[in-house]
Amino acid sequence: MHDSIPRVVIVGGGFGGLAAAKALKRAPVNVVLIDRTNHHLFQPLLYQVATSVLSPGQIGSPIRGIIGRNPNTTVILGGVTGVDKDKRCVFVSSADRENVPVEYDFLILATGVTHSYFGHNEFAQFAPGLKSLADAVAIRNRILQAFEQAEAEEDPARHRDLLTFVLVGAGPTGVEMAGALAVLVRSTLKSEFRRVRPESTRIVLLDMAPRVLGTFANQLSEAAKKRLESLGVEVRLGHSVDQIDGDGVVAGGERISSKTVIWTAGVSPSPAGKWLSVGTDRAGRVRIESDLTVPGHPEIYVVGDTASLDQDGKPLPGVAQVAIQQGRYAGRAIYRRVAGFSTPEAFRYFDKGNMAVVGKGFAVLQSGAVHMSGFLAWLAWAGVHLQFLAQSSLRVSVFVQWVWTYLTGQRGSRLIVNHHGAEPMTQDPKQAHLELAKTSK
Numbered sequence: 001m002h003d004s005i006p007r008v009v010i011v012g013g014g015f016g017g018l019a020a021a022k023a024l025k026r027a028p029v030n031v032v033l034i035d036r037t038n039h040h041l042f043q044p045l046l047y048q049v050a051t052s053v054l055s056p057g058q059i060g061s062p063i064r065g066i067i068g069r070n071p072n073t074t075v076i077l078g079g080v081t082g083v084d085k086d087k088r089c090v091f092v093s094s095a096d097r098e099n100v101p102v103e104y105d106f107l108i109l110a111t112g113v114t115h116s117y118f119g120h121n122e123f124a125q126f127a128p129g130l131k132s133l134a135d136a137v138a139i140r141n142r143i144l145q146a147f148e149q150a151e152a153e154e155d156p157a158r159h160r161d162l163l164t165f166v167l168v169g170a171g172p173t174g175v176e177m178a179g180a181l182a183v184l185v186r187s188t189l190k191s192e193f194r195r196v197r198p199e200s201t202r203i204v205l206l207d208m209a210p211r212v213l214g215t216f217a218n219q220l221s222e223a224a225k226k227r228l229e230s231l232g233v234e235v236r237l238g239h240s241v242d243q244i245d246g247d248g249v250v251a252g253g254e255r256i257s258s259k260t261v262i263w264t265a266g267v268s269p270s271p272a273g274k275w276l277s278v279g280t281d282r283a284g285r286v287r288i289e290s291d292l293t294v295p296g297h298p299e300i301y302v303v304g305d306t307a308s309l310d311q312d313g314k315p316l317p318g319v320a321q322v323a324i325q326q327g328r329y330a331g332r333a334i335y336r337r338v339a340g341f342s343t344p345e346a347f348r349y350f351d352k353g354n355m356a357v358v359g360k361g362f363a364v365l366q367s368g369a370v371h372m373s374g375f376l377a378w379l380a381w382a383g384v385h386l387q388f389l390a391q392s393s394l395r396v397s398v399f400v401q402w403v404w405t406y407l408t409g410q411r412g413s414r415l416i417v418n419h420h421g422a423e424p425m426t427q428d429p430k431q432a433h434l435e436l437a438k439t440s441k
């Protein structure tokens with residue numbers, strides 16, 4: 001049992017969960033924020049870690065460092081495995097404990113999404129997705145490793161496969177990643193290799209949709225596509241991917257040989273709907289009421305990517321602004337209820353607009369009637385993204401890095417780091433054995 005002060009359990013320290021915790025900072029409640037990682041991640045800049053512009057520490061901040069000073073908030077590192085709605089508790093597993101019940105009076109679920117391979121989970125081993133810092137570092141390793149392998153390879157026939165990169169999914173992540181990769185190979189790496197020409201790298205962006213950035217206006221999609229093509233990216237639309245294996249991709253009946261395939265397509269929600277046994281949409285996101293609570297359970301809020309809510313007849317998109325505004329609303333609503341004030345009006349999303357970067361100094365921006373592409377849109381993109389980084393130190397460090405990269409083409413972090421297991425250049429096992437024998441003498 002917990003004490004008489006109401007307890008709010010927030011699951012997830014992403015955009016939604018953090019916004020809720022901040023809104024509850026002065027509320028007469030005890031807040032317990034549970035996340036399976038110790039950091040809040042600024043996912044919109046993950047592609048910059050994957051393409052060596054930024055280092056992981058520049059887009060992730062310890063959750064404890066952001067809200068650990070809120071006097072009413074306890075941060076727990078652990079993964080939630082289920083919810084008992086009747087007993088009002090969540091079950092948490094951590095390094096040395098399993099399914100420990102943590103009671104709540106109010107629950108906010110903000111557990112986001114994971115990759116979806118649209119029923120082809122066998123693609124996962126050949127085409128990693130981009131969702132966590134570990135994913136971004138793994139993709140960075142693969143990209144840099146491909147160039148190292150090509151440089152060491154004496155047979156020029158193999159260079160082509162090693163230096164062909166295929167991205168599956170031409171939404172914002174695929175477009176931003178393809179543009180950044182093109183800039184990496186055609187500027188930063190250009191003069192550093194002798195046996196291969198990085199600027200001859202082939203980058204293919206695939207999607208079954210008829211246009212890139214499908215959620216943007218037609219003219220902005222077209223501007224982004226043209227820009228990608230001017231950077232040398234091959235954009236192939238209208239073909240579904242039939243197969244992905246160790247030798248590349250088959251799309252629209254044609255094989256594209258490649259040693260590096262990256263999945264930038266679908267996502268599927270966290271299992272929050274299953275934990276709660278409540279209605280979900282077709283994708284599995286929890287259907288919520290207009291006050292963001294679960295039908296029949298006014299004490300349970302679900303916010304952000306893992307929630308499904310229609311506004312003006314259309315589902316709200318899975319973007320950071322929706323999660324932030326919903327998290328803030330849920331936090332404030334609980335504050336008001338506990339303090340005895342009237343409950344707020346129904347949630348309404350205020351759409352500030354969408355942006356996507358395409359290579360150096362170019363972005364597309366859509367906000368209401370304003371549709372822009374080019375350098376000014378890129379400046380707006382840079383300003384907005386700096387503003388939303390979680391800590392001031394990150395804003396300064398990312399700003400300095402961007403200016404430096406813009407002026408010199410040099411990148412923040414071009415290291416191949418294998419955190420687990422062998423060093424990247426796999427050794428001859430016999431040689432490794434000899435070296436071990438020498439060192440143990």
Ligand SMILES: Cc1cc2nc3c(=O)[nH]c(=O)nc-3n(C[C@H](O)[C@H](O)[C@H](O)COP(=O)(O)OP(=O)(O)OC[C@H]3O[C@@H](n4cnc5c(N)ncnc54)[C@H](O)[C@@H]3O)c2cc1C
Nearest residue numbers: 012014015016036043044079080112304305318319320323
């Ligand atoms: C590569 C990429 C690029 C993107 N670019 C943009 C962009 O440019 N603009 C934009 O608006 N949006 C962008 N998005 C989408 C945006 O990041 C999401 O909409 C937003 O993060 C959703 O916030 P959230 O709080 O719902 O989930 P998240 O921010 O994903 O947070 C979920 C949190 O829950 C935790 N968690 C999950 N399951 C459990 C569990 N069982 N137990 C404990 N903790 C758990 C996770 O560790 C995570 O910290 C991008 C997303 C990605 C992946």
